[in-house]
Amino acid sequence: MKGALKTRSEERPQDVQNEKQNFSTVFLLVQLVVVLAAIGGYMLYAKRGHTDLQWWKTSVIYQIYPRSFKDSDGDGIGDLRGIISKLDYFQYLNIKAIWLSPFYTSPMKDFGYDISNHTDVDPIFGTLKDFDDLVKESHSRDIKVIIDFVPNHMSDQHPWFQESLKGTGKYRDYFLWSDGKSSFGMRKPPNNWLGVFSGECWRWNEQRKQYYYHAFVKEQPDLNYRNPDVVKDMNDVLRFWMERGVDGIRVDAIMKLFESENIFQDEPRSNRPDVPAFQYEYLTHIHTENLPEIGDVVRGWKKVMDEYEAKDGQSRFIVVELYDPPAIRNKYYDYGAMPFNFDLVEGLKADCGGNCFMEAISNEYDNLPAGEWPKFVLGNHDRKRVSKRFGVESVNVMNMLLLTLKGTPTTYYGEELGMEEIEVSFEETQDPWGINFGKERYTEFSRDPCRSPLQWDASSQSGFTSSSKPWLPVNPGYKTCNVQVQKKKKDSSLNIYKSLATLREAPAFQDPDVQFAVVNDNILSYVRGTANTGRYLVTMNLGHDSSTADYTNEPANAKSGRVVINTENFNEAKFNVGKSVSLSSLTLKPGQGLVLKL
Template structure:
């Protein structure tokens, strides 16, 4: 190999632009104290593993005090650690160990809603209608002479009514579970409290934040309620489709993707820029392409997830268009793209690309699994082959990339959890319609023959591993040079060496191939066709996702090429 380009960005203020971020779902990562739930001490114990993997940062899903009615996204206290997961001292130890290993820490912030256990909401329930305490949330009077009808028939994202009665003639809005009342972001105390939260974690060594449901904080619901201008759930659903398609007029939705949300993020950015280097943030914003740059602007959050890849089938034409569009979106805001195939909300992509309908959008794949499971129709070997090829493709693209714990092992979705084992509210709020998200949140397998597959020394994990995970355990794959784990290690290490300017050049119009080159001569070729493709003249293979066939790139395979 003749290319040598040490990774320069990890020590700079722009470290996030092309970073490799590893998402940890804390409750399922590593259980140090044996209570069946992953914890911060467990994460700290695995930092050597993460360093060897070659990541730049970890993103922690919520670890705050929570009743776990939505996997920790029902936050009871934004400035503490759930006792089941650890203490603030444990958090400080973890960040110190990460810093020593050269790994930055990003934490999840959930600003759209709190838990119904939050002290503010409990005070609101006690204070009654019209109180200042209720003004921090979205309480509204019920309809009818007895106020016993909801303000609207809206449905929440998890299924069922979006308005919950509290027994005194008022209802509160919850876009998700009833245990997650929506906050009122027009309230100055709400704004001030989150500023306090950002500073709290930044002062403890956090480098950035992932913003949950970033497109939903700002709401103007009163114009869409009542006899003057009522909006039914069907009309709201239509507005949602138009929003995602980019055909909706600005501020035409009562609670999604409103322009007022950017005032909130400009306020946050001023706080982020007080730190040296400035804090980074990435928006989880399910919005149209034309709106995404607004969330990723330099005076706002700075980055926004590109979810188009995980919503797509394994298709070269679709993938190429997504790459072109996503890079264009990033250029509009001066940001960089974030590439992702799997996370805690979606069916793992090694399984999605094994399904008979080729997965695609996460709700579609979950419904498929609910109806059919992972049966003979699913070719898991094909799914993993395609998943590793697709991952090698995004790892070579300009921008940052996010990988989800366990995908480096090739973990598959666990579709056949019994109902009594399930925890995700979507499973219960959409009975017979959605299998829920528990199948991608199963405990990590660290040791094939260890107790709980090495996850913890005591109780069984809160979401137990299937027998099929034994062959994918870290200690098994570590010894196999051809394992998925060692492919990821090689890819992430080589990515650091090859990383360069955020540009690419397309090298082929072949509709069955994706072939591009980065400015330093690093080439990527992914073959989606049935016929093998020859290695271009003057190039040699630095890494391949699958074995070559007679020196050529077979189907469903990605190769990284460098000058021969």
């Protein structure tokens, strides 16, 4: 009969297909509504005068290692044009700032940290026009550009060092030179200092008949910042890049900028067990790290950047690299810079769960100078990937931690996918740090495994390059772990990361303090937000056992919460986005995390 209802068996295939499509559309709309509702209070929040946070406080910063991001010309090495071709990827992820590791002219003895021209682009990465286009295209997408600033050392091929070799003129004392000392008729370096990559850090130069100091590889002589001309010239380098529209700098190896004026002082033993005499950690670096003179130089950089902020009203950003506790790193706030907090990268034990994570995070918050802003990071080009340190199953929950804490998060490329490290034989090892330790110990120190090419799709070389031999091998698991595949899966690491990066723009995740809730050997949880901004419970199992807890007490003070984001580790329907969850007895498995709207 016309208009009669059809039974399931009477439905036509097209009807079934339409029903599936309708269901899929409704499901996606529910997800969208939940996320939009989470940030929907932003306009109201803005009207109340809470829009004074600088861009670097509200942005996720994404570190690009240019060699490994995207190759545009088929030579097997990533480049600036490759980055430009993928800028829409950052819009997809809701990334508002990118940080580029060095792309400057270099002999590549330390992959670009040995710079031979601070004001040009190495041909393997492109040209200055390519860089200008990158800045222009990034800014057109509301993406800020941060560059690596490498002030401590440069290549021995740099014109300044080549002039210094002559021992005359302006550049004579641009570097640390010494006649050394004599012992029983033998010429020796002036002290016992060690290089960061281990071994002697004084190198005899036959042309000048003196030793020069290098904190890193021998092809990277250290600049002498006690020479005011060095300070001025490096300030001018900074001005060069500010003129090209750069929004901020990440300062490399800031702790090494100065050495004691009396270079004939030895550094004392650290007395650390099982550390050989040639290894950097064998000594305590009282004469070569974090000397107070660094402060005035950093203040000078801040002054340069303030000049440009005064011109266009755009805030500029300085973040510095040093692996030190709050008592040391927090001094850099006084200098005008923000220090990285590497406590989540180093120092956490293998069995670390909720309690020790809270201890590390509280250590940052409790010691933060009044009015300052923290900066958390989980990895970078020098440290093992998250999947290696915490396990593949914990990638999503670690990204949840990073993106929901108070502070500016920095993500190393590929962590949004849960990329795993590659295996590199000693014969194929390129990293000088690994090579210095020889075949027996190179795996402890080589940084090659965490620098493999980004996995874009399932095509040859994962879409990174058209070359048959990229500079480092692509991870063999690229066919199932890549951007293209993960974009299509709602519960992929990539899309969970995207949801977290979007949610982080909600007022609740910007400036209110973190209020710790249930914390035990497995669980770390906290509440973000206020009654005005909306309140969220973030709960994560960072341990090794399932854990059941009651979250209804303060600071949650709620009987239930609605799921906004789920790490999706176990595909449990009760934790689907939009579901209401009781807080009186909530069980999470290891590696599982939830963001709940209270």
